[in-house]
Every structure is written in C-alpha cells, then in structure tokens.
Amino acid sequence: MGKLLIQDKEIVVPGEIIAEGMDHLPGQGTYREGDKIIAGRLGLANVEGRAVKLIALSGRYIPKRNDTIICQVIDVGFSGWRVETNSAYSAMLSVKDATSEFIRRGADITHYFNVGDYLVAKITNVTSQKLIDISTKGPGLRKLHGGRIIQVNCNKVPRIIGKAGSMVSMIKNATGCRITVGQNGLVWLEGEPKSEYIAIEAIRKIEQEAHLSGLTDRVKAFLEEKTGKKVEPGVEEPELR
Amino acid sequence: MYNELRSHVLKLLKADTRLDGRRATEYREPIKVEQGIICTAEGSARVTIGGTQVMVGVKLEIGEPFPDRPDEGTIMVGAELLPLSNPDFELGPPSIQAVELARVVDRGIRESKAVDFKSLCIEPGEKVWLVIIDICPINDAGNLFDASALAALAALKNTRFPKVEDGKISYKEKTNKGMKVVKDPVSVTVCKVGDALIVDPLTEEEKIIDARLTVASTADGTLCALQKGGSMPLSVEDVEKMVAIGISKGKELRVALER
Amino acid sequence: MNTMTYSKRLNDRKMDELRPIEAKVGVIERADGSAMFKIGNTWAYASVYGPRNLYPKFMQDPQSGILRVNYNMMPFSGSGERVRPGANRRAKEISMVSEKALLPVLDLKEFPNSVVDVFIELPQTEAGSRCAGICAASMALADAGLNMKDLVAAVSVGRVDDKLLVDLDYSEEAYEDGPVADIPIAMMPQSGKITLLQMDGEVTKEDLRKAIGMGKEACGRIYEVMKKALKEKYEVQ
DSSP states (O other): OEOSSSSSEEEOOOOOOEEESSSSSEEETTTEEEEEEEEEEEEEEEETTTEEEEEEOOOOOOOTTTTTEEEEEEEEEEEEEEOOOSSSOOEEEEEETTTSSSOOOOOOGGGGGGGOOOOEEEEEEEOOTEEEEEEOSTTOOOEEEEEEEOOOOGEEEEHOOEEEEEEEHHHHHHHTEEEEOOOOSSSEEEEEEEEHHHHHHHHHHHHHTTTTTTTHHHHHHHHHHHHOOOOOOOOOOOSOO | OOOOHHHHHHHHHTTTTTTOOOOOOOSSOOEEEEEEETSSSSSEEEETTTEEEEEEEEEEEEOOOTTTTTOEEEEEEEEOOOGGOTTTOSSSSOHHHHHHHHHHHHHHHHTTTTTTTGEEEEETTTEEEEEEEEEEEOOOOSOHHHHHHHHHHHHHHHHHEEEEEETTTEEEEEEEEOOOOOOEEEEEEEEETTTTTEEEEOOOHHHHOSSEEEEOOOTTEEEEEEEESSSSSSOOOHHHHHEEEEHHHHHHHHHHHHH | OOOOOOOOGHHHTTTTTOEEEEEEEEOTTSSSSSEEEEEEEEEEEEEEEEEESSSGGGOOTTSSSSEEEEEEEEEEEEESSSSSSSHHHHEEEEEEHHHHHHHHGGGTTTTEEEEEEEEEEEESSOHHHHHHHHHHHHHHHTTTOOBBBBBBBBEEEEEETTTESOOOOHHHTTOOOOOOEEEEEETTOOOOHHHHEEEEEOOOOOHHHHHHHHHHHHHHHHHHHHHHHHHHHHHHH
C-alpha cells in the first residue's frame, strides 16, 4: 500500500512528505524515513513510475568530470594556471593540458593565458577533496576574446542549451550573436550591442520560465517581437559550440 | 583583471547602451522611496534604485553641544557595508569604503544646511539633540552612494521627536514635532569610462570605471558637496560636464522623493 | 499579595495565537539564497552565500563544509536607544545558537573545505528576534538549494503569571507583575526534534513540558507559512 502525496511538477520544500508506504522509490533529493519518503531539498518533483526525484531549481554549481565550463584565470604559476570556476572550488590547468607545444622550464606562460582571461575548458578530474583538473585541449575549448560574460542559474543551463543545442541555436540565429554556455552557469556572448542585449533578455526569460511548458514557442515569440524578424526554430547541433 | 569587460563596456557606450540596456545617463527603474517603515526608529526610509536597496534609520539622542556651538545640535552619519547585501563584503569594523559612504552622505546633508541645527537645541550650552543616521544596504547592485543619500534625506523628513520626561527620552512615545528639513540635497554619482560619462553604475561598471564624481545639489541647482573617487584624473571639462549632469539628474531623483 | 492573573494579551491574542506573520523568499538578489520573516513587529532578513571559499585556511574542514551564522541588529532596530554597531556578546551568542539550530538539517559533506555563510540582519525588533532570524535563515538556506532534510521553525513559548503562551511579545517578556519564563525554541517540524532551547525565568518541569508541546504545535504552523513562501517564489510566474 502506498500513497503519493504530491504531484509531478509540484514544487516541494525540505521536510515535506512526498509519499507514504513502501510503494515508491526515493530518488535524488529525497530520502526514506520509516514508511515515508521525504523531500531532502527544495525542488521540482519528478515522478516517473515508482521513482520520485527532485529536480534542483537553485544552488551553486558543483564541478563534475566532463563538464564544459567557462572559467577565469586568477593565478599564473610555473607549470600552469589556477582558475575560478564559479563554484566553491578553483581548478588547475597544467601547461601540458593547455597546449601541445613544448614549453621550456621557467618559460613565461602568460602569453598563452594571463590573469583575467576567460577560458572555455573541460573538467578532466574532480577528487573527493574537490581538487579539480581542467583541459583546454579539445574541440571548442579555447581562450575567449571580446564579448561579455553573464552569470545564470546553473540549474537552468540544460533549458538554455535546449535539446542538442536547439534553444541556444535559435537565439544565436535570431540575434546574430556568438554564444557559449558553460555548465557552471557562465555564458559568453558577442554580437552587436543591441542584439547582445536581446539575447541576454531571452536567456533571462528562459531562467524565469524554465519549468513551464511551451517554453520554446514563447522564446521564439519573444525573439520575433524584439528583433522584428521571423525566427526559425533552433536546429539541433551535434556538438556544443 | 577586468580589461575585456572595460573594452566591452566602451564598445557598448559608443552605441549609447550599457550592460543592462540603459542609455549612458539613465537611472535604473524602478526608483522607489518608502518612508516610515521602521517603527523602532524615529525616522526611516527604504530606497530602491533598480536592484539596489538601502535602509536608513534615524535615532535621536540627547547630548552636550560642542563648546563653540552651544545652541546647536548636530547630525552623525554611520554606514555599515553589511555582508548580507554583497558577497564581497566582509564582517568586521567599517572598511574605508563604508567610512567614505557615510562621510559623503553626511556632507550632502550638513553642507546644504538641510537640517537647521539651531532647531535641535533643547537647553543652550547644556542639552541638544543628536541626530544619528545609520545606513544599512540590503542588496548592493551598485551605486550605494545615491541610494543611501536619498534614503537618508527621506528618513530625516519623516523623523519625529520622541517625548522627553525629566530629561529622559521616552522612545515609545513620539510627539507631533517633526524634524525641520528645509532643503532637499540629492546626490548623483557620475562616472567616467574612457571618454564616456555614465550615471547610476552597476556593480560590474563600478569595477571598470576610471573615476567618479558624486555631486550633491539642492533644488535650486546650488552645489553643496562634491567627492571625486577612482584612481584616474579628471580634466576641468570633465568636472564641468559631470557637475551639470549631477544637477540635472538630481532634479529627476528629487521627483521620486516627492511621489 | 498579587491575586491578578494574566488574562488579556495585547490585541486580544489567544494564548496559543501567533502574531501576524509575513514571509517572503528571494528578496536579496545578490545572495545565493535569501528570505524575509516578519512576526508582529519583529523583522528579520537572512541571506546565504555559499558553498564558497573559506578563509582563514585553519577553519577549513577537509571532511565537510562548515556553516557560519552571523546575527546582527541594525542600529535603529531596538525598542529604545540606538544599538551601537559592532560585535557584542549577546549577538555572538545568538549567532552561535542559531548556527547550532540550523546545522542538524544540513548535509555539507559534499563541500569539503568550504563554507556556507548565513547573515541575519534585523531592521526592527520587538521580542522573538532570534526565532525570527532562524526562520528567515531556514528559508534562505532552502532557497540557496542546499540539501536539507527539513526546514527549521522557531518561536518563543513561555509563561506569564499563571498562563502558558506562544510567541511572547515585548510587554510579556518585560512583565513585572508576576513570574515569567521566556523559552525560545527551534524545531525540525518533520521529526519533532528540538535544535534550539533556551530559557530565561522561572518555570516548573510540568509547565515546561506543556510549553514545549505548544511550541511544537506553533512550529508546525510556522512551517506551513515558510512552505507557502518558498513555493510562491518558485511557482508559475
């Protein structure tokens, strides 16, 4: 016997009883106490069959292996750089993960990356003590030039990118901006001043309305209104650029 | 550290637009002034400029006058950059930024003679009112100077004197006597980036400006206080332009106070 | 001998009635999580920053993030004279017990060497300030997306003369015509466990038990208010 006390897509708060009985399975963000499943955070309930999990709506970025992030160089050492990742932890980029060129010991590596530079990097390792290694060798990974960086709720990044990049691709096409979205909640944009601002407004709109249905259509309508042009729905891209 | 951001801001300003889509000399919206919101204060106000929100409270105390001004009370302005309002603020004694904020707001009020210090006299040579103004930011999204100055003025305007019995203040009972505020000094902070001048800086803009000039003026356009900040110099022309912007924008902010 | 008993509360409040409450989440945009909790004339803001870098290094715990709570009254928030800014012993103690009140619901093991900072500021106080601060902090921590097995609700219960009451106001805390006990209490509503318990005054063991029971019931009501405030922020705009 089991009773689900909340509905799919309901906002649930810590301590709230999600289900009673042994019928349901406590998924991510929930825990079992006796015969109750209880919310272990603030989140959006996601009911799939017998499993109930909570989708995070807020919270700072938690670094994960294989994530592509935008980070900022804060220190230059002898064999690498230290970067800020928009999380509680900084990361290390060693020279060998930045370039295939041969670097002499003691060489000045600031002409590759210097303090203040923004990079698109991939997290290659995260230890239990949250020591993080990143790499800028790989497709799409690079130093960023020009443009601006905005901070978004990292939990909304999947919606901002869209299925296989279709949402961000729609914004890029409508505004003519180059856009790179980091899993860590930093977004880089570059375009004409007014277009940049429209792209940013569209991204803010997605952040606000991420959990509502029909989002793609509403963003499309918003972009059409702001640019005065017809907007093509986004094309699914195989690789994030 | 912020070179790219500064270049980008300059590029945007060539198109008369800023990071949040505003024009160079536009204040954020909304500008809200709420008065009398704190019942434990003798006067209070909360000012919102865009995302920046500041609370100011006025407390009145009785003290001895300065020997050279026996029939005058005085004001004292304090500011705390509360860590509540900004991830970069730390706990501890007031930083130099907090001290500057308090002193700049103080000068705007004091030098405009907005409050008649003689009206604060209780017993010449013995007892005068001390008007203590405390500035507490709730959310710092840039431009604490202007929001704090506006809130301080608004708080003074709804300040009421508490009852005094046998020389002791009875804070729970307010009289009908209000603070006499005879001038409306308003502060406008104008910032220089490259060749451009902007007002009401965002937090990000504050990081990349070359210099700033906080201009306090009264309703008739008289200047009552100036404060230059930032590490780059200003030309005489810069100062003239910034002062003109400060006075004209001051008139707009004053309207928010009257609403 | 004083034969009068405490029979009438201000505004005709019932013995187990809370003062009017206003709660709002997400009020400080720069913070990772924030909330406002107002009960009667006691008004608290809380903002959460973290998990984030922790300095000084000697405070870091390689097994878990730490929680750091700072409680502060704004200079104009006292019911009488101005409160001089700066650390004072009362505020330090309240910061500490508030931290202990909130820690049991958090699990910071996945954030070694970091800190979750909670700042509680009160623009206006009139009894029950530490409890209001804890309620605001609790909502702010949830808003910040931290793993929390429950919210923490807090209220003062107590005794004035022969009556047991919930949510003492200023006149009751300061009551001089008979014995008083002021008992701030914080609870995890789901489990009913107590995370803050202090007492000033005189009370019998039996009355304490009854008062805690009243506190538990009141915390349940406060939990519903906090739940509603959290949902309001995140629901369909």
